[in-house]
Amino acid sequence: MLFSGQGSPLPGHRNGPGIHDYALVHTVASGRGLFRWRDAEHRLEAGDTFVIFPGELFFYEADGQEPWTYEWVAFRGYAVLPMLAAAGLDPSSPVLAGRGCGDASRLYGRLREALAGGSSAALSDLEAGGWLRLLLCELARLQPERARPQARSSDAARRQVDQAVRWLQTHYAEPVSIQDLARRLGYHRTHLSKLFRAFTGLSPMQYLGQLRMSRAKDLLATDLSVEQIASSCGYADPLYFSRHFRRSFGLSPTAYRQGLE
Known part of the structure; x- marks a missing residue:
């Protein structure tokens, strides 16, 4: 686990083009934005989730009229790709077109609390890792059946x-x-x-x-x-x-x- 947060970018605010050495998951809470990945553009809104995979070029931008707000979590390690794949996310399919956020916002909140609290960094990281797995499970549960490549x-x-x-x-x-x-x-x-x-x-x-x-x-x-x-x-x-x-x-x-x- 690296960090987690929430943001309300200004209209037209851009991130990238760039590359991270970690995975970064965003879930849109409100508003709209653009996510550009490989050769595709994804117009996203509330309830959608997108993932930036390590080592891949990305770009995303808040809508000029109705900028999005979102929550995010970043993590790295040898289990990153299998964990995301289990949730129906891989570099060729980095977007979950949502049907609402379900319990995701609460899980993001608990994850941030775990990272911020506690007297032991090791225990905080262990707890945050548990909330991350529950979050990915919730995001996978919200997908339409046809969107689950592992089904x-x-x-x-x-x-x-x-x-x-x-x-x-x-x-x-x-x-x-x-x-x-x-x-x-x-x-x-x-x-x-x-x-x-x-x-x-x-x-x-x-x-x-x-x-x-x-x-x-x-x-x-x-x-x-x-x-x-x-x-x-x-x-x-x-x-x-x-x-x-x-x-x-x-x-x-x-x-x-x-x-x-």
């Missing part, structure tokens, strides 16, 4: 992807290949790769890389050496690990650690 006929495919995600989350510190993953789960590698990308927007190996890098950032806040962290994240060669970390975050592991102090 009915694709339930089996969803379970297959969930199996793969759980396996990667458990075995990320081990040597992993797509052939090995497919063989262990009993699927053809091409079939598994296609399903995985459809539900998460990433290939299994791209997801594994993000998972390992997210874990590496956590471990850099500990006293473990860079070599120990590399090994704990599935990299036998510390130099290769350092190069991959720099490509992902623009800093070496050592420089990142120094920035935490």
Whole structure:
């Protein structure tokens, strides 16, 4: 969890074009606005939700006559894409055309309270993560049945992807290949790769890389050496690990650690 808030932009207020390294979910409470994503423009109003996915170019703008108000939450981590996919959101379908906000506003409020309160940052983050899951569940519940890509006929495919995600989350510190993953789960590698990308927007190996890098950032806040962290994240060669970390975050592991102090 990173942050959550609510806003009332001025008429014509713009955000972007830009790119975030985290997921950002907005739910429109009133008014109107424009969300531009990839090659499409979405005219949004009260009850609609839109998502900015990490690493993707976005643009959004409040209506000039009836500017929107909205609530938002930002979060990052290796579970981001599967969580959003479970709610019916992926990079090819980043908008929920709402039928009202349901209980979403209350859940946004509880989420903000969790982030702001408490004497323990770890407990606050844990509570906020719970409210986030309830919020995504509520947003998914509000969708028309036809808008849910995971419904009915694709339930089996969803379970297959969930199996793969759980396996990667458990075995990320081990040597992993797509052939090995497919063989262990009993699927053809091409079939598994296609399903995985459809539900998460990433290939299994791209997801594994993000998972390992997210874990590496956590471990850099500990006293473990860079070599120990590399090994704990599935990299036998510390130099290769350092190069991959720099490509992902623009800093070496050592420089990142120094920035935490």
